[in-house]
Amino acid sequence: MNVAVGCKVRFLNDVGGGEVIRIIDKRTALVKTFDGFEMPALLSELVVVEPAADELLQKKTVQEKETAEANRKKKPKSEVEYLTDDSPEVADSSGDELSLDIAFVPSNISNLQQSTFDMYLVNDSTYRVFYVLSNVIDDNHTPISSGILQPDTKVLVKRLTPEDVSKLIIMNLQAIYHKNIPYKPFQPEFYDIELDPIKLYKRGNFKRNDFFDIDAYIISIASTKREAFIRHLTDKAIVEAIKQKEKPAPVKEVKKPNIETEEVDLHIHELIDNWKDLSPGEILKIQLARFETALEGGIKSTTTKRMVFIHGVGNGKLKYEITKLLSSKYPKLRYQDASFKEYGFGATMVFLK
Known part of the structure; x- marks a missing residue:
């Protein structure tokens, strides 16, 4: 039986079911x-247990066609078509706040080693989010879930079993922020999630939150509040933090260094203590x-000819940011x-002379 809007369905490869509210593609x-x-699902993995009412389905189809035709006729050819998923006649709210998180909600908080974990994408923004979540194996991405997430909503994108959690899982989230009204654009997300099992087995990683009734482990993907805080970090504060880390090394016999090549370790634990x-x-x-x-x-040194940045x-x-900075601000330097x-x-080597 074909899956249609209004059908009551069961999941073929998972527990539970629900009602089809929209055909995405x-x-x-x-x-x-x-x-x-609300969660996306493959049509091939849905089993219809109660068909939709034919009269309601036909009425909805006719209304959709009439609405689409009316919008097409009244829209000027030069007008931009904004990406929407449903209810295009309702304008999105204003505001430039971003807050996108990945949340892991355990089924058994008292026994994390034996618990399953529901993985949610939480959009606490004034923007819609078009997202694609993929498994990453040897640089190949296999889609897990995709769709458009409305503002102030969350969606269950994957359920992790104890077997899943027992090994390191690498996932990638791509996200684009948009509205159906003129809006301030933000850079799309390309975020790798390396899920270490130890992080899901530590009770201290699960905190009270505004999204779920139980404690959850939450990873922040994007936040305008956090970015605003970063912008207030002055260059002076950064330099002071680096200076606190740099301490005189104990005097010992070492082989004569190559003074023509300077080595700089950029790992954060080598720069500051409380990171x-x-x-x-x-x-x-x-x-x-x-x-x-x-x-x-x-560059100012008279002896250094090369620098290696680890x-x-x-x-x-x-x-990527280093090479971009070299190309834009130091175009005469070869690297x-x-x-x-x-x-x-x-590591990247930069030739100064």
Whole structure:
């Protein structure tokens, strides 16, 4: 039996079911579960247990066609078509607040080792979010869930079993913020989530929150409040934090260093002590500040000819920002990957002279 809007369905490969409230595309439908949550599901994984009323379905189809035709006729050809998912006649609210989180909600908070974890995408923003969540294996992305998340809503995107949690899981979230009215644009997200099992087994990682009735482990993907705080970090404060980390090394006999090549380690634990409470954006800002300070010092030096900046591999964000800064602000400097034998893929060499 074909799946249509209004059908009562059961999930083929999971417990529970709900009512189909929208057909997203040829392969996917949006199901409102019996618990009241809205989640996308493959049509091939839905079993119809109660068909929709034919009269209601036909009426809805006719109304949709009439609305679409009316909108098409009254819209000027030069007008921009804003991306919408439903209720296009209702304008989105104003405001430029972003707050996008990944949340892990345990089924058994008292026994995390044996618990399953419901993974939610939480949009506490004034924006709609078009998202794609994927599993990452050897740089290949396999979609888990995708759709458009309305402001102030959340969606269950994956249920992690104890077997899932027993191994390191790498996922990637891509997200685009938009409205159906003129809006201030934000950079799209490309966020890698490396889910270490230890993090889900530590009770202290689960906190009280505004989104769920029980404690949850929440990872912040984007937040305008956090970014506003980062902007208030002055260059002076960053320099002072770096200075606190830099302490005189004990005097010992070492081989004569190569004074022509200076090595700078940009790993955050080498720059400041209290870094564990910093967000990824704050860490990146400190690392780039250290990079520029060291590079400017090397340029002024009369002996340093080359500098090796150790940035590690990670998700490639720091290396990308370094090369972008070199190309835009220091276009006359030549740079390349440092020796693979010594640094692997985790360092960049800059030629000063």
